[in-house]
Amino acid sequence: xxxxxxxxxxxxxxxxxxxxxxxxxxxxxxxxxxxxxxxxxxxxxxxxxxxxxxxxxxxxxxxxxxxxxxxxxxxxxxxxxxxxxxxxxxxxxxxxxxxxxxxxxxxxxxxxxxxxxxxxxxxxxxxxxxxxxxxxxxxxxxxxxxxxxxxxxxxxxxxxxxxxxxxxxxxxxxxxxxxxxxxxxxxxxxxxxxxxxxxxxxxxxxxxxxxxxxxxxxxxxxxxxxxxxxxxxxxxxxxxxxxxxxxxxxxxxxxxxxxxxxxxxxxxxxxxxxxxxxxxxxxxxxxxxxxxxxxxxxxxxxxxxxxxxxxxx
Numbered sequence: 001x002x003x004x005x006x007x008x009x010x011x012x013x014x015x016x017x018x019x020x021x022x023x024x025x026x027x028x029x030x031x032x033x034x035x036x037x038x039x040x041x042x043x044x045x046x047x048x049x050x051x052x053x054x055x056x057x058x059x060x061x062x063x064x065x066x067x068x069x070x071x072x073x074x075x076x077x078x079x080x081x082x083x084x085x086x087x088x089x090x091x092x093x094x095x096x097x098x099x100x101x102x103x104x105x106x107x108x109x110x111x112x113x114x115x116x117x118x119x120x121x122x123x124x125x126x127x128x129x130x131x132x133x134x135x136x137x138x139x140x141x142x143x144x145x146x147x148x149x150x151x152x153x154x155x156x157x158x159x160x161x162x163x164x165x166x167x168x169x170x171x172x173x174x175x176x177x178x179x180x181x182x183x184x185x186x187x188x189x190x191x192x193x194x195x196x197x198x199x200x201x202x203x204x205x206x207x208x209x210x211x212x213x214x215x216x217x218x219x220x221x222x223x224x225x226x227x228x229x230x231x232x233x234x235x236x237x238x239x240x241x242x243x244x245x246x247x248x249x250x251x252x253x254x255x256x257x258x259x260x261x262x263x264x265x266x267x268x269x270x271x272x273x274x275x276x277x278x279x280x281x282x283x284x285x286x287x288x289x290x291x292x293x294x295x296x297x298x299x300x301x302x303x304x305x306x307x308x309x310x311x312x313x
Contacts, residue, residue, distance in 0.1 A: 149186025
């Protein structure tokens with residue numbers, strides 16, 4: 001007895017073709033997602049590896065022969081009495097303003113990336129009185145790069161605050177904007193003393209005061225104090241932050257003691273860039289996407305993020 005085969009109808013053929021097309025499309029989509037995921041993973045891994053590699057450089061400082069401070073040493077007017085930071089000047093501070101601490105080194109390439117993405121928004125929030133912005137100007141990269149450009153740039157910025165603090169933020173931004181593409185090249189005295197001051201409009205008596213301050217390195221002791229003090233787990237006399245470096249808890253050196261040379265010793269901030277809001281630490285990774293674009297495009301968005309982090313006490 002034979003079985004009669006039923007010839008497929010046109011409708012059933014169309015359904016089968018549609019199913020095959022659907023499966024093929026799903027396969028392509030899954031493959032594409034795997035590729036995209038792989039690319040994102042590689043980018044994130046590259047970011048992490050580059051940050052780790054850079055921190056290794058930071059944690060292996062070499063001695064640099066630097067002159068001792070001399071002459072009439074001064075403290076910039078917006079520098080704190082503990083010699084740990086410079087507060088960005090603002091004419092307005094709202095009740096309950098968040099305290100934001102930023103640790104950076106003028107030769108740090110990742111600091112420059114963050115500066116490029118966020119300087120305007122941080123300074124907008126500071127000028128609006130929503131935050132109190134405190135710059136912890138670090139100079140450790142001089143040891144790793146075997147130059148003195150971080151310290152000279154820090155001295156210059158502090159001298160601008162001393163000569164005319166209304167120009168400090170603009171000068172700070174300009175130093176980063178002119179960071180050499182090749183790490184270790186550093187800044188020239190002509191840039192720091194003449195070119196950058198001219199670009200931000202420092203003139204007259206203020207320019208004369210600045211040049212005298214820079215030529216005599218009158219803020220050098222303050223700058224060195226800032227670097228030294230921010231490495232120490234020292235109690236802060238200005239709550240709500242319990243430690244000089246802005247955090248609520250001191251960090252601990254690693255088992256090898258790569259930062260201070262003392263394994264498991266309590267320390268302040270060992271690397272840059274590093275960030276705190278009301279004593280709660282956050283990182284560059286919280287601010288930047290994997291393609292180095294900022295996660296928060298506006299000052300308002302940045303403020304919402306900071307308010308959220310600040311609650312994680």
